């Protein structure tokens with residue numbers, strides 16, 4: 428087969444995209460998929476029924492463009508999040524990835540800089556390059572922690588226009604203390620930096636960990652993004668959203684495509700939000716398996732990072748590639764995020780977690 432990569436070199440690709448690799452978590456057909464932090468519980472029956480009914484109704488009107496302002500969805504999202512948020516503070520798009528892209532389109536771009544704190548979500552550099560935004564990084568402290576002082580210094584020194592704070596962080600699972608977010612916000616005062624807190628895994632946080640939503644009042648440059656892909660088990664529907672000051676939504680209106688949220692997407696999201704309680708009950712079951720993974724990996728002599736998400740990042744492996752392949756042979760797909768000695772696994776159902784832990788235990792015994 429002729430390589431399309433070679434042929435790509437013949438196309439007049441933008442200079443800043445040459446040599447880049449697309450996002451590419453493997454999509455393999457194996458029984459136990461624990462690699463991209465999906466909610467493996469599936470869509471509950473009553474939620475499924477509600478979505479089917481809502482979509483059937485929306486289908487009748489597909490000859491018309493959808494509500495460009497997704498009015499009902501913004502109201503439902505505001506009600507779901509609480510914190511006194513009003514619909515004009517909510518914005519949504521096709522996955523939080525599109526929300527982040529719109530933020531970069533509106534506030535980033537040529538001549539502007541975004542900063543991230545790796546290891547963190549691999550899409551931040553890709554979304555930055557796609558929008559012609561320079562992407563710079565700053566280091567984390569011991570055990571991937573971030574302190575207010577170091578974060579503030581990095582924000583100030585970089586003069587970044589956009590600051591990506593991922594909490595709980597993917598791939599490490601660690602949540603940020605609110606004082607880190609406050610420090611980043613204050614340090615971005617001179618550059619008028621947009622501080623975006625990516626709370627894709629917010630619903631999985633350990634009890635008592637507050638959301639950055641509590642910091643929104645009085646902070647017009649603070650944006651908190653969320654998604655229905657993880658806690659709400661709707662990765663396939665592509666619905667993400669953010670909460671911020673109303674003028675942020677006005678900025679995003681300048682860059683979004685007209686009618687970017689289809690009537691089908693809006694109907695799906697609205698139906699799911701009316702069943703948030705059912706969906707969130709599975710979140711509790713997932714958290715139990717997450718904590719179980721941390722416990723059992725520790726007992727196996729590995730070093731799992733404390734997790735506020737629906738996945739566990741663990742190190743202490745001599746040959747992670749061999750373990751990853753051995754798990755795959757056992758029908759379990761997890762994620763190699765490219766950090767030496769480490770792998771990341773999504774917390775699945777109890778049964779999937781058992782399959783993973785059993786296979787891993789066996790592989791570690793062989794290794795010793």
Ligand SMILES: *Cc1c(COP(=O)(O)O)cnc(C)c1O
Nearest residue numbers: 522523524548597627654656667
């Ligand atoms: C999964 C994930 C998202 C969600 O992306 P969607 O486009 O909403 O599916 C966003 N941020 C992080 C850090 C993630 O891990």
